[in-house]
Amino acid sequence: xxxxxPKKFEIFFGTxxxxxxxxxxxxxxxxxxxxxxxxxxxxxxxxxxxxxxxLRDEDSGIxxxxxxxxxxxxxxxxxxxxLMNPQKTIARMGEMAQVSELxxxxxxxxxxxxxxxxxxxxALIELKMRIDEESFDCVILDxxxxxxFLDFLDAIEKIKQFFDHRFVEIFTSLGKKTSEGQSKGxxxxxxxxxxxxxxxxxxxxxxxxxxxxxxxxxxxxxxxxYRSRASFLKGIEMxxxxxxxxxxxxxxxxxVEQGKMTEAQDIQKSASQKHHRRMNLLLxxxxxxxxxxxxxxxxxxxxxxxxxxxxxxxxxxxxxxxVFDFPEVLASSPLDHVKExxxxxxxxxx
Amino acid sequence: MSHLLKNFYIFTGKxxxxxxxxxxxxxQYLHEQKNDVLYVSLSQQKLGEASAQKPAxxxxxxxxxxxxxxxxxxxxxQKKLGSKTIAQWVVKSAYFRALVNMLPGFGYLISMGKxxxxxxxxxxxxxxxxxxxxxxxxxxxxxxxxxxxxxxxSGLVFEDTNKMIKKLYDPNHTCVRIISLPTExxxxxxxxxxxxxxxxxPIPCKVFLNQLLSIWAEKIQDLPAAxxxxxxxxxxxxxxxxGHIDGSFPLVLEHKLEDQFQSLKPFMEQLI
Numbered sequence: 001x002x003x004x005x006p007k008k009f010e011i012f013f014g015t016x017x018x019x020x021x022x023x024x025x026x027x028x029x030x031x032x033x034x035x036x037x038x039x040x041x042x043x044x045x046x047x048x049x050x051x052x053x054x055l056r057d058e059d060s061g062i063x064x065x066x067x068x069x070x071x072x073x074x075x076x077x078x079x080x081x082x083l084m085n086p087q088k089t090i091a092r093m094g095e096m097a098q099v100s101e102l103x104x105x106x107x108x109x110x111x112x113x114x115x116x117x118x119x120x121x122x123a124l125i126e127l128k129m130r131i132d133e134e135s136f137d138c139v140i141l142d143x144x145x146x147x148x149f150l151d152f153l154d155a156i157e158k159i160k161q162f163f164d165h166r167f168v169e170i171f172t173s174l175g176k177k178t179s180e181g182q183s184k185g186x187x188x189x190x191x192x193x194x195x196x197x198x199x200x201x202x203x204x205x206x207x208x209x210x211x212x213x214x215x216x217x218x219x220x221x222x223x224x225x226y227r228s229r230a231s232f233l234k235g236i237e238m239x240x241x242x243x244x245x246x247x248x249x250x251x252x253x254x255x256v257e258q259g260k261m262t263e264a265q266d267i268q269k270s271a272s273q274k275h276h277r278r279m280n281l282l283l284x285x286x287x288x289x290x291x292x293x294x295x296x297x298x299x300x301x302x303x304x305x306x307x308x309x310x311x312x313x314x315x316x317x318x319x320x321x322x323v324f325d326f327p328e329v330l331a332s333s334p335l336d337h338v339k340e341x342x343x344x345x346x347x348x349x350x
Numbered sequence: 351m352s353h354l355l356k357n358f359y360i361f362t363g364k365x366x367x368x369x370x371x372x373x374x375x376x377x378q379y380l381h382e383q384k385n386d387v388l389y390v391s392l393s394q395q396k397l398g399e400a401s402a403q404k405p406a407x408x409x410x411x412x413x414x415x416x417x418x419x420x421x422x423x424x425x426x427x428q429k430k431l432g433s434k435t436i437a438q439w440v441v442k443s444a445y446f447r448a449l450v451n452m453l454p455g456f457g458y459l460i461s462m463g464k465x466x467x468x469x470x471x472x473x474x475x476x477x478x479x480x481x482x483x484x485x486x487x488x489x490x491x492x493x494x495x496x497x498x499x500x501x502x503x504s505g506l507v508f509e510d511t512n513k514m515i516k517k518l519y520d521p522n523h524t525c526v527r528i529i530s531l532p533t534e535x536x537x538x539x540x541x542x543x544x545x546x547x548x549x550x551x552p553i554p555c556k557v558f559l560n561q562l563l564s565i566w567a568e569k570i571q572d573l574p575a576a577x578x579x580x581x582x583x584x585x586x587x588x589x590x591x592x593g594h595i596d597g598s599f600p601l602v603l604e605h606k607l608e609d610q611f612q613s614l615k616p617f618m619e620q621l622i
Contacts, residue, residue, distance in 0.1 A: 018365075018366075047538070047542075106500070106501055107453070107501070110453060110455070110497055110501070111453065113490070113493075205427075205431060205436060205440050206440070206446075207505075208430070208431060208505075208506070209426075209427060209430050209431065209505065209506050209507055210502055210505050210506075210507045210508075211502050211503060211504035211505020211506075211507065211508055212504070212505070213501075213502070213503045213504055213505075214501055214502050214503070214505065214507075217501065218449070255366070287576060287577075290574060290575075290576030290577075291574055291576065291577075293574070294572075294574040295572075296570075296572070298570075299566070299569050299570050300570045300572060300573070302603050303566055303570065303577075303603065306603045328576075328580075330576060330579040330580065330583065331583075332534050332583055332586065332587070334535075
């Protein structure tokens, strides 16, 4: 049987509806039961999963302590869980950089909405802030559901592109001399750079189409983001840690029922080309082993073939570091799902 | 065109629930009934990236359109500024790309505008079937117009956005079809999405269960325990949420869309 090597960070990503959050939770539960000090960071779990973990919406953005789970057991060291809230992350970043407009800017506000363009980078920043405050043996990061599997990997690219690569260089070098960060001169210097890079010409055209208040807001957003750059740099730093093979394991989650096998392989291909990153595949909700003894005939044989052909393709694939199967849990309660899946995690860890 | 039909059908649901198939087959169904139908799917709504999600070739006869964000954006700017060269330059610039890629919904706003324009130009004769992004994103898409109206406040886009909102939020013009798997989690999310959409605007929204196993339980006598258990779970979900389910489709085993169409044709009427 395949063996899973423990690393400090485990990142779960994939599209919605594949059981990503439940698998991540089950992994965190298993590690916590083994006596590890675990931090579980998640975003947008289903209501019933939140109920199990005792997370309430009003606690989002706050670190919660879970001592035990009913029906599963007591953790030797309490597990910490965080329901990510991009708006609260941005508010914290604003406080740290003393840029109060960061949370009130209308463009930034839209960027930080669920499914907003900054959720991925904010998750990295939040993670960095948390591990700087408290040390953990294992961190389980359940990433925001992307429109595409690669959204998360592209987060850093996106933020870099936002400031243009020349900008990031300036951004990074200025970031090193943090103390003078909020001086007025620097902000006007920043605006000079905006002009220098030919942006004003673009903005002039945009203004014609979008109206000047939008352009004004947009520039203001750029400025407040720039003034809070120390936090953004933390996100980039975090990404570098996560890209080290010795530090982090990446799990791409997909489920048999979603029938996204080809897509999963494309992602792996693209991830290894673009990001030079090998990843593991968690194949959720497998049914094949439940069906192997079935001597199906007629319509039954068609149905059996339908289910089995779906998952055999991926198991033959060589492109992933490893493929870990998680059989479909035939129960409706999310607690049963977490319980059964954590038992499966244990099998892979031993 | 039946008076029940709307101009704009938005199909959505989590990835892998059979949303694309449902949207395509529904479009084909309306097409065979002599309606002026267009099936539309969207690129990833990111600029500067090859779109990997082009729908697979199929033998269905309904007209199909794959909308590229870049084309929509360029077309719009060109119309407003009256210059192709400038429009090209703006769309290709790194900052414009970054802007669109960072601001959720900006790309949707642009492509939504294009779709509403297609309907408008047909003098409301055309029926557009949109294969929309996975659920959370569909909300972003519908919210986009509202959000950007607040942001722009003035200018050409502002006026166009206002026009869009009128059509998009008109219950006689637009409706949403949420496709879900017959599992508790999937259905719960579908219902939550419906509630969020209806908080946003009075858009008629219906939830459909897809890939029901129960018809196979009637046909096959010796189903193994695992599948029987799945059927049982499915039944209990259907009972528990009966008030929220507007229709359902059986699981079909055919691989080709045109074969699936033959099996699912009798179920298409409910999507109207």
